[in-house]
Amino acid sequence: MPDRGAVEESRLSADMGTADRYRKKVDVAKLLPMLPQLLRDATTHAHTANTPEAWMLLADVYSTIYWLAARHRWMDMAELAVTRQRWAVEQQPNPLGEAVAARDRAGTYLNFGDVERGLSLVDRAIAKAQGALDTTDRDIAVCILNLRGMTLAGRLKDKKEAKREAERHIRSALATAQGMSRELDVHGLTVGSQSAFTHRLATCVDLGRPREALTLTDDLSAALAGMPATRVAPTYINAARAQLDTGDRDGALESLSMAWNVAPQFARIHPMGREVFRVLSSLHRRSNAELLRLSKLSGIKV
Incomplete structure (x- = not known):
């Protein structure tokens, strides 16, 4: 009130x-x-x-x-x-505001595991934004909704459908992002080619394609230059997931350490970051100084 x-x-x-x-x-x-x-x-x-x-x-x-x-x-x-x-x-x-709100609402479906309904909400919101907005605002709305769409698609249980849906949202997000001359800060969200890259990398990992995720860039630090910690930290966590899936334990630990260095408060509460740490600590058979450091920071015993 x-x-x-x-x-x-x-x-x-x-x-x-x-x-x-x-x-x-x-x-x-x-x-x-x-x-x-x-x-x-x-x-x-x-x-x-x-x-x-x-x-x-x-x-x-x-x-x-x-x-x-x-x-x-x-x-x-x-x-x-x-x-x-x-x-x-x-x-x-406020059509743009409605698109932002739909993006966040779809996030709750993602959080609760109701991926199909989340995707339906995203598609309806995209259609509405395309009819109600034009020029830059339309591109922003469509891009942020497709970013949410690809994340949702990557979590579908049917991986054939997941791949099809994810690629549809990836294509649309990249197409709209390429029309932006720079990364835009819109209502607390980062929109543009870099943001599309971070979401694409995460989606590849969710789809079980870690090698593809790791080949998206040869220099992750450069690809993330200028991005806020809210995007940098989770991207390093997703890179660690991909490296762990390909057997690169040292690379995974290095990426996880980068996430902690960039945003320690985020890494401490991020479920995937904590899970990667647990797996890494279980795989290392001897004491590791970096694991011990992260153990102290996270509160997770080695």
Whole structure:
């Protein structure tokens, strides 16, 4: 519920900018305590101003809450956050905001393992965005939805269907991303060729094609240059998964260490990162200084 007093718009925008920076750095310790007041202020401002921009800012706060809840697997909170996010963007006409909200809502289907419904939601949202938007906004909406689509497709149990669906979303994402002159920062999301690359790499691993994932680039560090920690850390974790699948234990440990160096708070709560560490620690038969370091950081005993 909104407060009775007014909220200074400049202060609210500054606070949202701070939250975005914490999110990009995956500084959970600083982001988490500021969200309750930010949510209250954004709610108050949205009800007072009643503009598409004000409601979109509120939706962005809910998107940040969803992101944080999904990382921790706080599933009830994640589901509530995307429900409120969708409600916020529907208060005033905002087709791009609706696409962002659909992308996050599809993420909850991914989190709950209901991949087929998530893919259906993505396809409906893409069709709606193509009819309601044009030029750059249309490309942004279609790209972010296809990125979510390829991730969902990679988790399908029928791997023949998974490959077909994933390649469809990959082609569309790459085509729209190539039309962007640079990586764009849109409502807390990174959109462009680099982001498409990181999602493609992860999807190849999910499809059981680790060698293909590793051949997407000869220099992962260069491919990720300029990307926020929210994209860099999980990409190194996915590279570690691929290396582990191909028997490269030393490479997997190096990639996992990179993820920890880039975003230690993210690596500590990322389920796949923790699982890769458990597998690596079980495979190493003698003491390893780096494993011991990560064990101390993660709280997982070797």
